[in-house]
Amino acid sequence: MSEKPLQEEQALFSWALELAAKHQAFLKVIRILPAVSPGLASWLQNSTPMTLQQQQQEKQVALFQPWLLQAEQVKVKMSFDVQFGKLFFKVIEQVLDLDADLVVKLADDAESTHHSLFGSQDLHLLRKCPCAILLHKGNAILPYQNVVASIDVDVNNLIDGNDDTSKIELDSHRLNGRILNWAKRLHPVPGLKVIHAWQSEAEELVYHWNTDWTELDMLKFNEKERELHQKAMDLEVESFRHNDPKMQTFLPKGVPQKAILNWLEDNPCDLLVMGTVARVGVAGWFIGNTAEEILQQVNCSVLAIKPKGFVTPVKVE
Numbered sequence: 001m002s003e004k005p006l007q008e009e010q011a012l013f014s015w016a017l018e019l020a021a022k023h024q025a026f027l028k029v030i031r032i033l034p035a036v037s038p039g040l041a042s043w044l045q046n047s048t049p050m051t052l053q054q055q056q057q058e059k060q061v062a063l064f065q066p067w068l069l070q071a072e073q074v075k076v077k078m079s080f081d082v083q084f085g086k087l088f089f090k091v092i093e094q095v096l097d098l099d100a101d102l103v104v105k106l107a108d109d110a111e112s113t114h115h116s117l118f119g120s121q122d123l124h125l126l127r128k129c130p131c132a133i134l135l136h137k138g139n140a141i142l143p144y145q146n147v148v149a150s151i152d153v154d155v156n157n158l159i160d161g162n163d164d165t166s167k168i169e170l171d172s173h174r175l176n177g178r179i180l181n182w183a184k185r186l187h188p189v190p191g192l193k194v195i196h197a198w199q200s201e202a203e204e205l206v207y208h209w210n211t212d213w214t215e216l217d218m219l220k221f222n223e224k225e226r227e228l229h230q231k232a233m234d235l236e237v238e239s240f241r242h243n244d245p246k247m248q249t250f251l252p253k254g255v256p257q258k259a260i261l262n263w264l265e266d267n268p269c270d271l272l273v274m275g276t277v278a279r280v281g282v283a284g285w286f287i288g289n290t291a292e293e294i295l296q297q298v299n300c301s302v303l304a305i306k307p308k309g310f311v312t313p314v315k316v317e
Contacts, residue, residue, distance in 0.1 A: 001032060001104070009106055011142055013067055014070070015143060017070060017071055017074060017076055019186075020076045021074050026078070026079075027077070027078040028080075028094065029078065030080075030081050030082070031060050031064070032083045032084070032085070032091070033082065035053075036049040056084075061080065061082070067080070087124075088121050088314075092128060092130070093316045095130060102133070103125065103129055107135040107136055107301070123296070126302075126304050127276075128313060130310055132306070133304050134302070135301060136301045137299075137301045140301050144187055145270055146268070146269045146270045147187035147271045147273065148193045148264070149194045149273045150273065150274035150294075151176040151194060151274075152196065152256075153176070153196050155229055155231075158228050175275045175308070176236050178275070178305050178308070180194070182303055183273040183303075186271065186273070191248070193247075193249075193250065194236075194250070195251075195252065196249070196250075197251075197252050197254060197256040199253070200225055222253075226251060226253070230249070256294070260294055261297055264298060264300070269300050271300060271301045271303060272300055272302050272303070273302075273303040274294070274305070275304075275305045276292075276295075276305065276307075291304070
């Protein structure tokens with residue numbers, strides 16, 4: 001989708017066009033402009049909202065002809081449309097109509113983002129768009145050179161020496177599989193970094209209950225717990241490592257919001273791929289608090305992946 005001057009979005013469009021060509025995908029570019037109200041039109045002599053919007057539509061179609069020609073040259077099927085109204089609503093309307101896989105958008109300028117759910121079109125899209133959404137930071141280099149995928153792993157099946165991993169569904173339909181698949185699509189070269197933040201149950205226990213654990217007991221338990229998380233992480237990425245033997249895994253310890261942000265501060269990346277963990281199947285349940293806090297504070301481009309079965313609260317006719 002496009003909302004800024006073409007010269008600011010040319011690099012991102014060329015990259016999206018290359019991605020579409022590689023995967024033989026259909027590409028639709030939509031230009032979203034504010035709707036013209038009857039009150040504003042009345043101030044303009046011999047004009048109506050419909051005629052004003054028609055004039056703008058013709059102007060934008062002419063403006064975007066170079067993009068259509070560029071797509072034709074690389075044999076990518078592409079269409080262009082002009083929409084009038086609220087940006088996030090019109091984007092989601094198009095996603096539902098096309099059953100789109102990915103929305104690509106140049107991120108809002110930092111000055112215009114107030115970390116408010118209701119003040120940023122980007123955050124509206126992160127919360128409500130039913131498909132994957134890429135918010136590209138304007139000064140980031142394309143294609144992405146340094147990509148980090150953030151996943152969450154379940155160690156319950158590995159506790160108490162239970163090595164039966166048959167219950168762990170290592171497939172592309174689970175959220176972790178979707179995150180890793182998308183990360184590899186946008187970073188096809190070897191060396192993907194995968195991060196998982198983990199917390200110590202022992203420290204929580206000692207904090208809330210009186211125990212006779214020594215510091216050495218705590219260290220031993222934490223090490224055992226970290227090993228469980230590492231094993232669960234290895235299981236999650238096992239099938240992806242066949243195609244990327246240089247894949248690296250990292251397990252920062254702590255509350256996910258802080259641990260991931262601190263790790264990213266020490267290990268800057270071009271793109272963070274993560275799931276917006278939320279309740280699925282119920283319209284009105286959006287992005288999880290952990291993901292939201294991270295996404296509002298990272299200083300890089302973001303690819304947000306919804307869980308399978310997510311239902312957008314946006315209703316279209």
